Amino acid sequence: MTNQQVNVLENERVQEILQGLTQGSTRDELAEEFGHKNYKSLDMYMRRRNFEWDSEKGIYKLAMEKPELAVIDTSKAHRIIQLIEQQDEPDLQRIAQLMGFDGYKALAAYMGANHYSWSSEQNNYVKQVVVEEPSPQFVPKILSEPTLPILTTNTEEEGLTEYLPLLKLLKNNELRLMNLLQPYGVGCQIPRYTIPGVAKTKTVQMIHSLDQMVTDFAKEKNMTQRDVFEVALIDFFKRYGYERQVELLLK
Template sequence: MGFESAVQMGKYMKARGFDWSDEIDNYAPVGTPVEGDEEPAVDVVAEFSSDSPDMMAANVMPGSVLQRYLPILIWMDRHRDQFVALLNTGTESQAQIPRYTVPGQLTTKSVHMASSLAQLVQDFSREKNVRQRDIFEIALLEFFRRHGYAKEVEALLSL
């Protein structure tokens, strides 16, 4: 497969989120339970029955709409930090443009796009003093991160 050694292949697989599993004699995604180690799925709503301490403390009238949604709200409150981080994604300061050093040889790519978008890139480049190449690299890396290629992007940037 083009690897010089098993160690090099191991590093490649680890960078993509896989570890060697002796149980299955193959690579498995990190965090994936091995056969027999599965944890039962947690039903968020079932986790809070109407007689749980959280529900009793809420002092909510039985049968109300609030009672139906209270378990979800309690669960969301427990994971508040994760929700805040998720909601704040994309609201960073406009003046702060991320910078990446992408390893490898430079290559030329021609891309057809609407002239209005090309003008927008040119204007932004001039106004913010950012090279157009950097704009496209940043946009592609952010796109890949948000659409399921985060591990691959991190592996690329760590080369």
């Protein structure tokens, strides 16, 4: 047992709460006795003192020690969760303003976009489990057994003839279609481009929410904002008729 755990166990109120549970008091009764709104607030008080609720035994127990070499989450979403956790009754409007949002609705939209949902049990946002679907790929069909040729009537052949120009167009633009369906390859890895030339400063005004999105995206993907704009512009030019110019630029 560490020195920190010993200090926690010596806390008078913690001892009174633990003793109250062993004597048959409920969490709601103890919450009212010690001035908490309900048992959720009591849980939060005990979590801050490194205790967690054991639903099977109906008691609080010391939480496991966290590894010293833990990965520190510095994301904006994690910071929001920390601010909420610090308050028994979180003021979401105030927290939203501190984090640069127009209001709590904008904060909620941001958390939802980052796969967090509000938990009434935790009285905070929790991470959702996201199952990513595999990227669609063109896989050639392998026939294990020979098949007989399909015989068509003259009427069916005439019906297929009208689609031949479309099929030819698709075939001629096969590479471009593949790039549209899988712009960054398997796994959607963001490309990085090395563009020759002299760097030049260009000032562009944009809406605050879009500017914030660029900042957040660059930070979470470990990119510079210049990289974000370069990739976005090159992708835009390739999609809208400047493929040849982009190829010459990147040579």
